[in-house]
Amino acid sequence: MGLAPDFVSSLEAIVGSAHVRRDPATREAYGVDALRRGQPADAVVTPRLTSEVAAVLRLCHDTRVPVVPRGGGTGYTGGAVPIRGGLVLSLERFNQILEIDELNLLAVVEPNVITADLQDAVERIGLFYPPDPASLHQSTIGGNVAECAGGPRAFKYGVTKRYVLGLEAVLPTGEIIETGGKSVKNVVGYDVTQLLVGSEGTLAVITKVILRLVPKPPQQATLRATFSSIEGAVDGVTRLLRARVIPAALELIDGESLAAVASHLETTALAPSGTSAVLLIEVDGFASGVDEELERIAAACRDAGATEVRVARDTAGCAELWRLRRALSSSLRVLAPLKLNHDVVVPKGRVPELFQLVSRLRTAYALRIPCFGHVGDGNIHVNILVDPADRDEVVRAQEAERALFEGVVSLEGSISGEHGIGFAKAKYLGIELAAAEVALMQRLKHAFDPHNVLNPGKIFPGDG
Numbered sequence: 153m154g155l156a157p158d159f160v161s162s163l164e165a166i167v168g169s170a171h172v173r174r175d176p177a178t179r180e181a182y183g184v185d186a187l188r189r190g191q192p193a194d195a196v197v198t199p200r201l202t203s204e205v206a207a208v209l210r211l212c213h214d215t216r217v218p219v220v221p222r223g224g225g226t227g228y229t230g231g232a233v234p235i236r237g238g239l240v241l242s243l244e245r246f247n248q249i250l251e252i253d254e255l256n257l258l259a260v261v262e263p264n265v266i267t268a269d270l271q272d273a274v275e276r277i278g279l280f281y282p283p284d285p286a287s288l289h290q291s292t293i294g295g296n297v298a299e300c301a302g303g304p305r306a307f308k309y310g311v312t313k314r315y316v317l318g319l320e321a322v323l324p325t326g327e328i329i330e331t332g333g334k335s336v337k338n339v340v341g342y343d344v345t346q347l348l349v350g351s352e353g354t355l356a357v358i359t360k361v362i363l364r365l366v367p368k369p370p371q372q373a374t375l376r377a378t379f380s381s382i383e384g385a386v387d388g389v390t391r392l393l394r395a396r397v398i399p400a401a402l403e404l405i406d407g408e409s410l411a412a413v414a415s416h417l418e419t420t421a422l423a424p425s426g427t428s429a430v431l432l433i434e435v436d437g438f439a440s441g442v443d444e445e446l447e448r449i450a451a452a453c454r455d456a457g458a459t460e461v462r463v464a465r466d467t468a469g470c471a472e473l474w475r476l477r478r479a480l481s482s483s484l485r486v487l488a489p490l491k492l493n494h495d496v497v498v499p500k501g502r503v504p505e506l507f508q509l510v511s512r513l514r515t516a517y518a519l520r521i522p523c524f525g526h527v528g529d530g531n532i533h534v535n536i537l538v539d540p541a542d543r544d545e546v547v548r549a550q551e552a553e554r555a556l557f558e559g560v561v562s563l564e565g566s567i568s569g570e571h572g573i574g575f576a577k578a579k580y581l582g583i584e585l586a587a588a589e590v591a592l593m594q595r596l597k598h599a600f601d602p603h604n605v606l607n608p609g610k611i612f613p614g615d616g
């Protein structure tokens with residue numbers, strides 16, 4: 153269903169006709185995200201002012217036209233995709249860092265500031281914004297807040313929600329609210345700030361974010377340990393946790409993922425031959441602390457049977473070791489036309505059982521399932537590779553997907569630690585959440601968005 157001419161005229165009156173795009177190429181481009189499944193928008197609107205966002209939302213509310221907020225479009229669950237048609241509201245012109253407050257250790261930013269740009273800006277003056285999704289050069293702070301993004305450093309520093317102090321946001325009815333603020337403590341009323349964090353663009357459009365910063369650690373180092381089996385690497389993690397070390401990042405890459413990167417980058421220099429698992433570990437802090445942590449980590453890895461332990465202390469050396477991790481997503485894409493990329497999470501101590509579960513799924517469903525991820529958080533990216541032309545493989549992959557989700561929930565884990573639900577995982581919500589909890593969430597959604605115009609079809613099964 154297209155947009156009514158009156159509606160388009162009203163939209164153009166709000167943002168100017170140059171900022172309402174309806175050409176086929178734009179509609180297509182904004183109709184997909186990193187999930188690569190979608191549907192073209194009826195129009196793409198790019199407001200510049202919060203008052204314009206408010207007027208657009210009020211218009212959509214009054215006319216019942218769906219509207220989907222969009223940041224960098226790197227989401228993995230179709231969150232920014234207009235599956236019910238209507239508008240994509242791209243925040244791309246909200247791209248300014250408004251304030252970096254050195255004394256109060258905070259930054260005030262517009263939502264479409266690119267994550268890496270904020271990190272660079274604060275690091276130049278000795279401050280640090282830790283959340284570092286692997287998409288940090290394309291993803292936006294608004295998208296990170298809406299998904300509560302994590303990343304390798306979440307092990308020590310926590311995920312995005314720990315850094316969000318306050319928000320300016322526009323409700324689906326067009327009201328503008330300001331939540332939280334610049335103080336680090338605030339217990340007045342319900343915590344609406346944290347309700348909006350991770351709400352996947354279904355409750356409000358975020359137009360400004362107040363973020364907590366921390367001092368930049370003076371020293372960083374990276375340690376890479378290689379293992380001849382995945383069990384050895386997982387044992388290394390267990391020993392490391394027992395040694396009471398909290399590295400900044402603790403990443404595991406299995407042999408299948410390693411082979412994919414080696415082939416994609418056309419190099420054999422990523423790890424010694426015979427390597428079946430790699431741990432990448434970042435340590436930061438004051439120099440003496442970094443040295444002691446490196447020693448303890450190296451000992452834990454050697455005790456677990458590491459075949460090689462390498463340490464880099466300079467920026468170039470660390471970047472070289474991290475090259476493997478950064479190249480993973482793109483490398484796996486070339487292995488199969490379709491990658492069901494899941495970000496399941498279990499309590500840290502149950503990671504060995506998660507790997508046993510994946511191993512059983514590989515055999516039972518005859519599928520390739522490379523795994524890597526934030527093992528320190530128990531958050532593993534389980535990638536089910538599928539050839540969509542092979543109908544039998546597609547069915548087996550779908551069965552394996554459900555078995556994976558049921559398995560992680562039985563391990564006291566969650567079906568998503570980072571990527572959210574979007575529309576891709578909505579049908580699995582009931583595996584993890586009880587009916588009463590889902591019903592409460594739907595009542596909250598209704599209170600914010602009585603006509604279900606803001607990002608409809610996301611999170612809740614049957615709503616798509």
Ligand SMILES: Cc1cc2nc3c(=O)[nH]c(=O)nc-3n(C[C@H](O)[C@H](O)[C@H](O)COP(=O)(O)OP(=O)(O)OC[C@H]3O[C@@H](n4cnc5c(N)ncnc54)[C@H](O)[C@@H]3O)c2cc1C
Pocket residue numbers: 185186220221222223224225226227228230231232243263284285286287290291292293294295296297298299300301302303304352353354356357358359481482570571607
């Ligand atoms: C290669 C790659 C690596 C990745 N690595 C990680 C990782 O390590 N950790 C991790 O957590 N994720 C990761 N992701 C997933 C993704 O990058 C994150 O979910 C990210 O936070 C999305 O940000 P975005 O700006 O691209 O948002 P989009 O994809 O544009 O949107 C995501 C959701 O947020 C909503 N949204 C966006 N902006 C706003 C706003 N201003 N107000 C309200 N709602 C809004 C959208 O409606 C949508 O529901 C990765 C993705 C890729 C492609």
